[in-house]
Amino acid sequence: DTEVTQTPKHLVMGMTNKKSLKCEQHMGHRAMYWYKQKAKKPPELMFVYSYEKLSINESVPSRFSPECPNSSLLNLHLHALQPEDSALYLCASSQGLAGSDTQYFGPGTRLTVL
Amino acid sequence: AQTVTQSQPEMSVQEAETVTLSCTYDTSESNYYLFWYKQPPSRQMILVIRQEAYKQQNATENRFSVNFQKAAKSFSLKISDSQLGDTAMYFCAFKPNAGNMLTFGGGTRLMVKP
Numbered sequence: 251d252t253e254v255t256q257t258p259k260h261l262v263m264g265m266t267n268k269k270s271l272k273c274e275q276h277m278g279h280r281a282m283y284w285y286k287q288k289a290k291k292p293p294e295l296m297f298v299y300s301y302e303k304l305s306i307n308e309s310v311p312s313r314f315s316p317e318c319p320n321s322s323l324l325n326l327h328l329h330a331l332q333p334e335d336s337a338l339y340l341c342a343s344s345q346g347l348a349g350s351d352t353q354y355f356g357p358g359t360r361l362t363v364l
Numbered sequence: 365a366q367t368v369t370q371s372q373p374e375m376s377v378q379e380a381e382t383v384t385l386s387c388t389y390d391t392s393e394s395n396y397y398l399f400w401y402k403q404p405p406s407r408q409m410i411l412v413i414r415q416e417a418y419k420q421q422n423a424t425e426n427r428f429s430v431n432f433q434k435a436a437k438s439f440s441l442k443i444s445d446s447q448l449g450d451t452a453m454y455f456c457a458f459k460p461n462a463g464n465m466l467t468f469g470g471g472t473r474l475m476v477k478p
Contacts, residue, residue, distance in 0.1 A: 281464065292455055292468035293409070306465075338407060349397055349461035350416075355409035 253277070254356035256341050262362045265331060271359045273324040273341030279354075281305075281347050282324040284316060285340040287358070293340055299324060300347050331363045366391045368458050370469035377446045378477050384431075385441045385472045387456030393417075395461040398432065398439045403471075404452040412454070415439065417461075443474075451476045 254275045263269050273282065281300045285293035298306035299318040313335075315327040324341055338358045344351040368389045377383035389398070400412040415423045415432050422430050427447075431440045443450055456469040 290453075290471070290473075292471055293466075295465065298464070340409060342409075344464060347464040349395070349459055349463060351464060352397075352399070352411060352414060353464075353466060354411065355401075357406065357408040360407070 254341055254343055254354055256339075256356040256359050258359060259357070260360045260362075262364065263328065263331065264364050265333075267331075268327070268329045270328065271326040271339055271341075271361075273326075273343075273356055274322055275343040275354075275356075276322060277343065277345075277354070278321075279343035279345055280321060281344045281351065282318065283342040283344075283353065284324065284326050285342065285355075287338040287340055297326075298347075305347065328361075331361075333363050336361055336363045366393070366458050366460065366467045368456055368467050368469035370454075370456055370472050372472045373470070374473045374475070376475040376477055377443075379446055379448060381446055382442060382444045383446055383474065385443075385454055385456075385474065387439045387441070387469055389437050389439065389456075389458050389467075389469075391437070391458065391460070393460045393462070397459045397461070398430075399457040399459070399466070400428070400430070400439075400441045401455045401457060402450075402452045403455065404449075409455070413441065446476045448476050448478060450474065 284296040287293040297316045302318045317325040341356040342353040398415045
């Protein structure tokens with residue numbers, strides 16, 4: 251079963267709100283990722299977690315705060331976002347960080363910042 | 365650094381016909397992995413097919429096959445017997461053996477017409 255789930259499917263928030271995106275996988279994968287995708291563009295990597303520790307942070311603004319409570323869960327906490335942060339946020343997971351480990355994606359959360 | 369280029373922003377094909385999507389990449393790595401991901405309007409990125417660079421045999425998955433030309437650094441996707449459900453954005457992606465960072469091409473939007 252190659253399933254990654256994400257909640258919510260859609261989120262609308264104001265610039266002063268605090269919200270969280272959630273991602274879950276039950277494939278026993280030890281690496282999890284957050285990507286940001288603008289319309290008609292490829293995904294852009296934001297964060298990588300490996301064994302519940304932050305491995306890569308692609309110079310993402312601090313208004314995005316990732317959290318990995320356990321090996322199956324990955325959260326993205328949002329605060330004081332800007333309208334240009336509106337995008338599709340994709341979560342992915344893989345067995346590990348080896349080159350041979352394929353990334354499997356969730357369905358995404360469509361975020362709109364007003 | 366690696367780059368991935370998809371030279372066809374949009375393509376269309378009649379149902380039941382065959383279509384080929386192009387992808388070229390540039391790398392100094394000798395061992396790596398290549399992927400095609402499909403992203404339908406439902407937004408989920410779905411793995412279509414994967415190719416290990418050390419394997420000369422082209423990967424196939426049912427109606428999907430690749431033409432991998434390592435010397436030319438080319439990795440095209442052939443979809444046979446196209447179906448309406450194949451309508452989607454297709455992304456070619458590269459991953460070196462030494463890491464887990466995916467480099468995506470710009471995508472090709474494929475429309476299958478009835």
